[in-house]
Amino acid sequence: MDARHLIMIALGGVIGSGLFLSSGYTIHQAGPLGAVIAYGIGALVVYLVMACLGELALAYPVSGAFHIYAARSINPATGFTTAWLYWLCWVVALGSEFTAAGILMQRWFPDVAVWVWCLIFAALLFTLNAISARVFGETEFWFSLVKVAAIIGLIVLGGAAIFGFTPLSTNDPGAVLFSNFMTPDGLFPTGIGGVLMTSLVVFYAFSGSELIGVAAGETKDPARNIPKALRSTVLRLVIFFIGSITVIAALVPYEETGVTDSPFVTVFEYVGIPFAPDIMNFVIITALLSAGNSGLFSCARMLFSLAEEGHAPRAFMRLTRRGIPIVALSVSMVIGLASLLSSVIAPSTVYLVLVSIAGFAVVAVWMSIVAAQFFHRRAFVRAGGDVSSLAYRTPLYPVVPIVAFVLLGISIVAIAFDPNQVTALYFGIPFVALCYLYFWFRFGRRGARTVTPPSEEAPVDEIVEPVIDVAAPVADDAIR
Numbered sequence: 001m002d003a004r005h006l007i008m009i010a011l012g013g014v015i016g017s018g019l020f021l022s023s024g025y026t027i028h029q030a031g032p033l034g035a036v037i038a039y040g041i042g043a044l045v046v047y048l049v050m051a052c053l054g055e056l057a058l059a060y061p062v063s064g065a066f067h068i069y070a071a072r073s074i075n076p077a078t079g080f081t082t083a084w085l086y087w088l089c090w091v092v093a094l095g096s097e098f099t100a101a102g103i104l105m106q107r108w109f110p111d112v113a114v115w116v117w118c119l120i121f122a123a124l125l126f127t128l129n130a131i132s133a134r135v136f137g138e139t140e141f142w143f144s145l146v147k148v149a150a151i152i153g154l155i156v157l158g159g160a161a162i163f164g165f166t167p168l169s170t171n172d173p174g175a176v177l178f179s180n181f182m183t184p185d186g187l188f189p190t191g192i193g194g195v196l197m198t199s200l201v202v203f204y205a206f207s208g209s210e211l212i213g214v215a216a217g218e219t220k221d222p223a224r225n226i227p228k229a230l231r232s233t234v235l236r237l238v239i240f241f242i243g244s245i246t247v248i249a250a251l252v253p254y255e256e257t258g259v260t261d262s263p264f265v266t267v268f269e270y271v272g273i274p275f276a277p278d279i280m281n282f283v284i285i286t287a288l289l290s291a292g293n294s295g296l297f298s299c300a301r302m303l304f305s306l307a308e309e310g311h312a313p314r315a316f317m318r319l320t321r322r323g324i325p326i327v328a329l330s331v332s333m334v335i336g337l338a339s340l341l342s343s344v345i346a347p348s349t350v351y352l353v354l355v356s357i358a359g360f361a362v363v364a365v366w367m368s369i370v371a372a373q374f375f376h377r378r379a380f381v382r383a384g385g386d387v388s389s390l391a392y393r394t395p396l397y398p399v400v401p402i403v404a405f406v407l408l409g410i411s412i413v414a415i416a417f418d419p420n421q422v423t424a425l426y427f428g429i430p431f432v433a434l435c436y437l438y439f440w441f442r443f444g445r446r447g448a449r450t451v452t453p454p455s456e457e458a459p460v461d462e463i464v465e466p467v468i469d470v471a472a473p474v475a476d477d478a479i480r
Helices: 003-014 017-030 032-059 067-072 075-103 114-131 133-162 192-205 220-250 263-271 278-309 326-346 350-382 399-415 423-443
Strands: none
Touching: 003 133, 003 220, 017 032, 017 075, 017 133, 017 192, 017 220, 017 263, 032 192, 032 220, 032 350, 032 399, 067 075, 067 278, 067 350, 075 114, 075 278, 075 326, 075 350, 075 423, 114 133, 114 326, 133 220, 133 263, 133 278, 192 350, 192 399, 220 263, 263 278, 278 326, 278 423, 326 350, 350 399, 350 423, 399 423
16 A cells, blocks of 8 residues: 555544534534644644654554554563454444444435445445455545545635635625634633543544554555655644634534534535535545444454464464455454444443443553553664664654653543543453453463564665564565
8 A cells, every 4th residue: 555545544544423423512512712722632642642653663564563562562461452452442433333324324215224224334345345455545545535525625615704705605694703712601611621521532533543553564665655644644634623623613603513413514504515414424424434444454454463473363364365364354344243233232231331442442552552662762772773773763752652641641540530431441441451361361471472672673664565474573674
């Protein structure tokens, strides 16, 4: 895959129904200015995590790399736990994405049952992932392009409407500027606490940007394409998220946010776009399928990589002639559909546990990434490595990983004070403890394979059709 595929894969994982449907609720919770600040904090954390991810992705350019980072730089048990957390996160998401898309399709096909659409979408995404990584990347590029076009349309047309320019509208609403930012209760109607609590939700909204690390092993010329994709992804996310929230907050009165189905529909109707509800229904379905597409890709690569480490059944290593881990892909899809079934049969027990762990997993995985970068660089330098030789260096080390870890840690602690999210701790922490206990009981402290010190790695220049052994960090002469 090329840099453009990586960028769209990351955007595909991040931009979903949360932005298109829930952004109004975010504004209602924190106030217009508070929501913009919360998304600004989220964008900062994403930048810090991605800055750490870049160095690790080039040090270990393997498929499904998150747990490799943690296993090599921290310990094998942490890598094992990180992999299963992230796999479960996306497996649960698959079921919810299919269900939501099926419900939205009933707007146009009310006589077709939701479960029929779920099966159709599941078959479609499985086929796209099973053909080749290139087909997956190309499909995700076009899926994401639809969402990006909708966001750019909102920012451009909505931004013009803020200053009274609405050529498509039969009405003349005039310039509202940023008067809606001053609510009847001031700039921060719910206080600073509302902004902080919204920041937690925003962290989850940005999840998916780390998918670049999952796809690193199937990327052409990683030394050039991965850093380029990381920079471009962060820049686009900042513009798209903060730009969208600013436009919505300026045009939709604070009292009305969180009430309508989608603030995007409200803004498009405001500027005079015809058939706005139908257009956004199509965009949101595309967003859901895009997120599911990226999620299924991630699940398959995680199981494949776990099997290569000896931490999952060897059957998950079985590849098609085009390099697709078909068994891992099939199992992930089946478990995803099982989670969908549990949302109907046992929504208050099994499904609640799965969703809670999945929500906890996002921040936990990000914490493992920044911690892995911190220990990776420290071990590399102590072993006599030359930092200037690295193809990509996390800036301002060790400030960046430390600040990122602290901010993410604060968000984990703050969850305990939010009754809507505290279940993530109730089930997430015990799940992590069980993973560690199982690993130490099953594999011992060193894990299933010998770990090679980070000092033995060399910077990655270029990859052309690599055959990568993930049992050790990739050396320059091994991949040329």
